[in-house]
Amino acid sequence: MLSARDLAADIRSGRTTPEAVLEQVAAAIAAHESEVGAFVTLDLDSARAAARAPGLAATPLSGLPVGVKDILDTRDMPTTYGSPIYAGYRPRTDAPVVAMTRRAGGVVVGKTETTEFAFLQPTRTRNPRRLTFSPGGSSAGSAAAVAAGMLPLALGTQTGGSVIRPAAFCGVTGYKPTFRLLPTLGMKTFSWHLDTVGLFGARVRDVAFAADAIAGRGLDIGEETAEAPRIAIVRTARASAASPDAHAALEAAARAAEARGARIFDLELPEALEAADAIHGTVQDFEAALSLGDELDYDGDRLSPLLRGHLKAARAIPPDLYDGARRTAKRARHALGDVFAEVDAILTFSAPGPAPEGFATTGSAIFNRLWTLMGCPAINVAGLSAANGMPVGVQVVGRFGRDRQALAVASLVEAAITA
Amino acid sequence: MLSARDLAADIRSGRTTPEAVLEQVAAAIAAHESEVGAFVTLDLDSARAAARAPGLAATPLSGLPVGVKDILDTRDMPTTYGSPIYAGYRPRTDAPVVAMTRRAGGVVVGKTETTEFAFLQPTRTRNPRRLTFSPGGSSAGSAAAVAAGMLPLALGTQTGGSVIRPAAFCGVTGYKPTFRLLPTLGMKTFSWHLDTVGLFGARVRDVAFAADAIAGRGLDIGEETAEAPRIAIVRTARASAASPDAHAALEAAARAAEARGARIFDLELPEALEAADAIHGTVQDFEAALSLGDELDYDGDRLSPLLRGHLKAARAIPPDLYDGARRTAKRARHALGDVFAEVDAILTFSAPGPAPEGFATTGSAIFNRLWTLMGCPAINVAGLSAANGMPVGVQVVGRFGRDRQALAVASLVEAAITA
Numbered sequence: 001m002l003s004a005r006d007l008a009a010d011i012r013s014g015r016t017t018p019e020a021v022l023e024q025v026a027a028a029i030a031a032h033e034s035e036v037g038a039f040v041t042l043d044l045d046s047a048r049a050a051a052r053a054p055g056l057a058a059t060p061l062s063g064l065p066v067g068v069k070d071i072l073d074t075r076d077m078p079t080t081y082g083s084p085i086y087a088g089y090r091p092r093t094d095a096p097v098v099a100m101t102r103r104a105g106g107v108v109v110g111k112t113e114t115t116e117f118a119f120l121q122p123t124r125t126r127n128p129r130r131l132t133f134s135p136g137g138s139s140a141g142s143a144a145a146v147a148a149g150m151l152p153l154a155l156g157t158q159t160g161g162s163v164i165r166p167a168a169f170c171g172v173t174g175y176k177p178t179f180r181l182l183p184t185l186g187m188k189t190f191s192w193h194l195d196t197v198g199l200f201g202a203r204v205r206d207v208a209f210a211a212d213a214i215a216g217r218g219l220d221i222g223e224e225t226a227e228a229p230r231i232a233i234v235r236t237a238r239a240s241a242a243s244p245d246a247h248a249a250l251e252a253a254a255r256a257a258e259a260r261g262a263r264i265f266d267l268e269l270p271e272a273l274e275a276a277d278a279i280h281g282t283v284q285d286f287e288a289a290l291s292l293g294d295e296l297d298y299d300g301d302r303l304s305p306l307l308r309g310h311l312k313a314a315r316a317i318p319p320d321l322y323d324g325a326r327r328t329a330k331r332a333r334h335a336l337g338d339v340f341a342e343v344d345a346i347l348t349f350s351a352p353g354p355a356p357e358g359f360a361t362t363g364s365a366i367f368n369r370l371w372t373l374m375g376c377p378a379i380n381v382a383g384l385s386a387a388n389g390m391p392v393g394v395q396v397v398g399r400f401g402r403d404r405q406a407l408a409v410a411s412l413v414e415a416a417i418t419a
Numbered sequence: 420m421l422s423a424r425d426l427a428a429d430i431r432s433g434r435t436t437p438e439a440v441l442e443q444v445a446a447a448i449a450a451h452e453s454e455v456g457a458f459v460t461l462d463l464d465s466a467r468a469a470a471r472a473p474g475l476a477a478t479p480l481s482g483l484p485v486g487v488k489d490i491l492d493t494r495d496m497p498t499t500y501g502s503p504i505y506a507g508y509r510p511r512t513d514a515p516v517v518a519m520t521r522r523a524g525g526v527v528v529g530k531t532e533t534t535e536f537a538f539l540q541p542t543r544t545r546n547p548r549r550l551t552f553s554p555g556g557s558s559a560g561s562a563a564a565v566a567a568g569m570l571p572l573a574l575g576t577q578t579g580g581s582v583i584r585p586a587a588f589c590g591v592t593g594y595k596p597t598f599r600l601l602p603t604l605g606m607k608t609f610s611w612h613l614d615t616v617g618l619f620g621a622r623v624r625d626v627a628f629a630a631d632a633i634a635g636r637g638l639d640i641g642e643e644t645a646e647a648p649r650i651a652i653v654r655t656a657r658a659s660a661a662s663p664d665a666h667a668a669l670e671a672a673a674r675a676a677e678a679r680g681a682r683i684f685d686l687e688l689p690e691a692l693e694a695a696d697a698i699h700g701t702v703q704d705f706e707a708a709l710s711l712g713d714e715l716d717y718d719g720d721r722l723s724p725l726l727r728g729h730l731k732a733a734r735a736i737p738p739d740l741y742d743g744a745r746r747t748a749k750r751a752r753h754a755l756g757d758v759f760a761e762v763d764a765i766l767t768f769s770a771p772g773p774a775p776e777g778f779a780t781t782g783s784a785i786f787n788r789l790w791t792l793m794g795c796p797a798i799n800v801a802g803l804s805a806a807n808g809m810p811v812g813v814q815v816v817g818r819f820g821r822d823r824q825a826l827a828v829a830s831l832v833e834a835a836i837t838a
Contacts, residue, residue, distance in 0.1 A: 075713065089511075093713035100709070183709055185611060189604050216738040290519070290602055294494065294512035319635040323820075401742075 001172065001202035002028075002152035005209040005222070008062040018051040018063025018107065021152075025065045025109065028150045035131055037124045038145035040070045041077045042110040050107045059105025060213030066101055067145050067154035070111035071118045071138070072197070073186040074098055081188040082114040082123065082138075085299045095186025097155065097197050097214065104213045112141025112154055115362060117292060118162055118190055121304040122359050129171055129390055133355040136166030137362030139200070143170040146200045153210050154200040159190045159284060161351070161368025163198035167380035168393030169355035169363065173414075175199045175207035178401050179375030181215055191287040193326070194280070194372050204379060204411040211403070219404050225412035226405065229344040231257060232267035234397075236348065237274050241366050243353030245386035250349060252384055253394040256416035257347070262409075267346070270339065273370065276332030279325035280369040285314035286322040329373050333400070336374050340399035345409035350393035354386035367395065377403040379410040383418040420591065420621035421447075421571035424628040424641070427481040437470040437482025437526065440571075444484045444528065447569045454550055456543045457564040459489045460496045461529040469526045478524025479632030485520055486564050486573035489530040490537045490557070491616070492605040493517055500607040501533040501542065501557075504718045514605020516574065516616050516633065523632045531560025531573055534781060536711060537581055537609055540723040541778050548590055548809055552774040555585030556781030558619070562589040565619045572629050573619040578609045578703060580770070580787025582617035586799035587812030588774035588782060592833075594618045594626035597820050598794030600634055610706040612745070613699070613791050623798060623830040630822070638823050644831035645824065648763040650676060651686035653816075655767065656693050660785050662772030664805035669768060671803055672813040675835035676766070681828075686765070689758065692789065695751030698744035699788040704733035705741040748792050752819070755793050759818040764828035769812035773805035786814065796822040798829040802837040 002025070010016045026044050033039060047065060056063035073079050073091035080086045094102070102108065113123040115138035125140040127133040128148035135144040139156030143166035146154055156163045158176045167174025175198055182197035189195060199214075201207040205221060212220035233254050235242070242250075258264045289296075289311050295303060296311045303311070339346075349367040356363055371378045377400075380393040396413055398406020421444070429435045445463050452458060466484060469475075475482035492498050492510035499505045513521070521527065532542040534557040544559040546552040547567035554563040558575030562585035565573050575582045577595045586593025594617055601616035608614060618633075620626040624640060631639035652673050654661070661669075677683045708715075708730050714722060715730045722730070758765075768786040775782055790797045796819075799812040815832055817825020 075717075092508075096709040096712060099712050099716070180611075183611070183706075185608050185710055192599070192602070192604060217742070287602075290515040291604055293515060293518050297518070298494075323636070 001146060001149050003202045004064055004152040004206040007152055008064055008209065011057045011062040018056050022047055022051045022065050022107065025151060028148065032128065032148040032150055036126050036128050036144050036148050038112055038141040038148065038150060039110045040080060040113055040141065043077060044109060046076065047107050047109040056105055061105035061210065063105055063107055064152055065109045066106040067110055067112045067142055067151045068098055068108055069114050069139050069142050069156045071114045071157055071188050072098055072155060074108065074111065077111050079111065082116040082118065083302070085295055085302045093186065096183045098186065100214050101155065112145055114138050115140065116304050116307055117188060118157055118159060119307050120362060121306050122362050127170055127355050133357050133390060134169060134359055134362055136169035136355060138162040139166050140362065142200045143167050143172055143174065146172045146202065152201065152206065156198050156200055157187055158196050158198050158372055159194045160280070160372060161365030164368045164378055164380045164395055165351050165363050165365060167200060167382065168350035168391065171382045171391030173201050173204050173207050173382055174380040175211065176372070176378045177211060178377050178403050181403060189291040191284040191291065193287060194284055196372060204381065204407055204414050208407040219407060221404065221407050221411055224408055225415055226344065226408040228261045228263060229409045229412065230263045231409065232265060232343040232346050234267050234269060234346045234348040236269060236367065238366055241352050242349045245392050246349045246351065246353050249384040249392040249394055250347065253381070253413055253417050254347060256419070257413050260412055260416040262412060267343070270335045272332045272335035276329050276373055277370040279328050280373045282317060282321055282325035283329065283373065285310070286317045289314035289317070333374055336376065345406055346397040347413065348395050348397060350380045350395040354388065354390035354392050371397050376400045377406040379406060381410050381414045381417070383414060420565060420568050422621045423483055423571040423625040426571055427483055427628065430476045430481040437475045438467070441466055441470045441484050441526065444570060447567065451547065451567040451569055455545050455547050455563050455567050457531055457560040457567065457569060458529045459499060459532055459560065462496060463528060465495065466526050466528040475524055480524040480629070482524055482526055483571055484528045485525040486529055486531045486561055486570045487517055487527055488533050488558050488561050488575045490533045490576055490607050491517055491574060493527065493530065496530050498530065501535040501537065504714055504721045512605065515602040517605065519633050520574065525572070531564055533557050534559065535723050535726055536607060537576055537578060538726050539781060540725050541781050546589055546774050552776050552809060553588060553778055553781055555588035555774060557581035558585050559781065561619045562586050562591055562593065565591045565621065571620065571625065575617050575619055576606055577615045577617050577791055578613045579791060580784030583787045583797055583799045583814055584770050584782050584784060586619060586801065587769035587810065590801045590810030592620050592623050592626050592801055593799040594630065595791070595797045596630060597796050597822050600822060608710040610703040610710065612706060613703055615791060623800065623826055623833050627826040638826060640823065640826050640830055643827055644834055645763065645827040647680045647682060648828045648831065649682045649761070650828065651684060651762040651765050653686050653688060653765045653767040655688060655786065657785055660771050661768045664811050665768045665770065665772045668803040668811040668813055669766065672800070672832055672836050673766060675838070676832050679831055679835040681831060686762070689754045691751045691754035695748050695792055696789040698747050699792045701736060701740055701744040702748065702792065704729070705736045708733035708736070752793055755795065764825055765816040766832065767814050767816060769799045769814040773807065773809035773811050790816050795819045796825040798825060800829050800833045800836065802833060
């Protein structure tokens with residue numbers, strides 16, 4: 001895989017150039033894309049032109065090639081949202097996060113595959129770790145492109161588990177920042193209280209570097225790792241849904257982090273948090289029925305049966321139930337604040353297990369949805385494997401707005417398990 | 420003015436029909452629109468077709484004609500956002516709040532004038548109360564159309580004071596619901612933490628009825644008014660910016676409400692709230708620079724000098740300042756929650772005074788921006804006048820999520836001052 005942070009350092013020091021890195025990426029794409037299918041749109045010619053811009057090496061992203069999930073608007077490339085309804089659609093403006101990425105010196109090379117409106121209908125993308133396995137979803141193309149070494153960086157989004165899950169399945173770092181750290185405007189909305197823009201990179205320091213560059217916050221942790229952090233191991237009330245591989249990975253990560261000085265203890269989530277897990281779907285689906293109501297009304301026959309049925313059912317959610325769910329979420333956020341008074345980070349499952357074999361499903365968000373609803377930062381840490389050799393991730397969850405700390409803990413866990 | 424609630428009742432009881440109400444509206448438009456200039460787009464033919472739909476009388480809105488501020492997307496009418504950049508622009512989908520309005524049985528007759536991207540550059544709209552006066556902004560067309568009796572209902576939006584201010588200047592009811600009670604998706608974003616969809620109608624009961632119908636919440640207060648509510652009179656640290664007219668109106672409203680059984684007392688806002696007032700602009704402008712960054716970069720010469728200069732300056736706001744402003748807002752929301760433990764509603768100025776004469780400015784949001792930032796419901800109550808005979812509004816502010824109570828207090832104040 002390509003390290004964004006290392007490549008940028010190499011560009012800045014003159015050891016390489018944006019154009020050379022782009023050619024490296026182009027060669028990797030030529031070698032792997034036909035098998036992996038990570039891109040909906042590729043525009044290497046425009047990228048080459050952009051990579052020649054004077055002064056690019058000195059920008060925060062130093063001209064690094066970036067992939068953009070095709071759920072985010074781009075003014076110079078079609079944006080299809082993974083749906084035939086939007087075939088050939090050309091948005092008038094860049095999503096602000098895309099504009100921020102370009103302004104930071106990122107060179108957009110293409111749009112990456114997304115499931116239909118970032119929901120559950122699988123894409124054509126294959127898992128680069130083994131091509132007969134699912135890459136997960138919905139940010140399938142972004143995770144797979146980074147895993148295959150075709151990109152050092154890619155933007156994705158998460159409404160349930162769409163960053164952490166594909167990162168875990170493909171064995172890359174996925175970072176879902178604090179809600180709205182990266183603006184969601186120009187993302188095709190599924191659920192406005194949940195949709196979150198995230199990043200994929202090789203290692204924790206790479207996504208931290210990229211988030212720093214794009215968002216202009218002090219997140220570039222470099223070699224820094226958290227010192228003796230208090231890490232709560234959280235298995236949740238849904239622990240039985242986690243496979244032996246997932247339990248083994250969580251155990252291994254906890255022990256490795258402990259050996260590196262982390263203070264590890266088990267934590268049962270307060271009732272208020274477990275209650276919130278159950279109502280993620282109510283918030284998501286009530287809003288999705290409104291967000292995609294027009295598509296359902298006027299283009300319903302071009303939705304997948306999966307999404308069409310889901311949206312039709314979602315229309316029946318009473319507003320009172322939704323309002324109650326939002327109150328439940330608010331209480332849970334307070335309870336989580338109390339938890340984080342005592343711990344620096346939570347370590348939990350990224351997914352129920354390694355990637356599913358075949359392409360019938362993109363996997364489950366059962367260990368992600370609560371953290372999306374809470375809006376707190378979450379990072380998939382890669383490096384461990386299942387019995388079948390496929391990657392198994394573990395998830396570091398941090399306090400709302402304390403992304404740097406979450407990244408530093410994730411980097412410690414990463415260093416520990418990859419040592 | 421046309422009462423939405425009464426008209427809907429008349430339609431349901433068979434005393435009139437959606438088609439007859441539409442013709443009444445068409446006649447008023449024919450009589451006043453050339454002077455007032457409230458509409459960007461009018462499509463009475465499509466509205467007539469929609470008004471003939473079978474079963475319309477039995478819908479929540481009973482086929483009432485509705486105007487939609489031209490900052491909200493409509494799939495069947497151009498949407499210009501008040502900017503030449505979007506001349507002739509046809510969005511692919513209805514904004515969800517427009518779809519909800521249609522689904523509730525509202526008949527969209529046209530798009531109403533908005534200032535450029537709902538910021539400060541005045542529109543061509545004139546104040547129906549006196550044509551040489553500003554109607555306020557940014558929802559100028561919606562407020563003016565209702566004031567002129569051209570519409571019983573109109574949708575508007577508020578990021579600073581864009582619902583309450585024009586309602587006050589035009590002498591109509593303006594209702595800014597709790598943040599996100601009406602979805603903002605499909606509104607051209609200025610500031611995602613502030614943009615709020617609101618409603619204009621003749622009286623408080625009319626906007627309550629319409630919000631109930633559109634949002635499906637129990638907000639239709641009918642003849643109900645709050646019983647002996649505790650009302651805090653809040654003049655704020657900016658009281659000196661309010662004109663003698665505004666002070667007199669607030670005094671008169673307070674005394675009238677007291678005579679109707681309200682428990683009235685003066686309240687100085689806690690420091691945390693006064694501090695938040697000062698940072699509304701930081702939140703708004705940081706987000707506006709991202710939301711409209713593409714227009715600034717690629718179509719800057721087609722922005723008004725006012726907005727272009729504002730956005731350019733906004734780009735210089737450091738992320739840390741913005742993050743700090745958001746923390747200030749969060750603290751203020753907690754402090755406001757404490758205030759509302761002791762009071763049922765706040766009564767304050769809607770604007771510094773009556774509408775400005777001439778069209779150089781749409782007026783000031785100085786008495787609105789804090790409540791927009793807090794996300795709590797606010798209602799302009801009409802019925803009082805300045806020395807020059809122009810309307811002066813007073814503003815009822817309620818607790819976050821307690822819109823029904825806020826409306827019931829507003830209805831009491833309205834009954835008191837119009838008695």
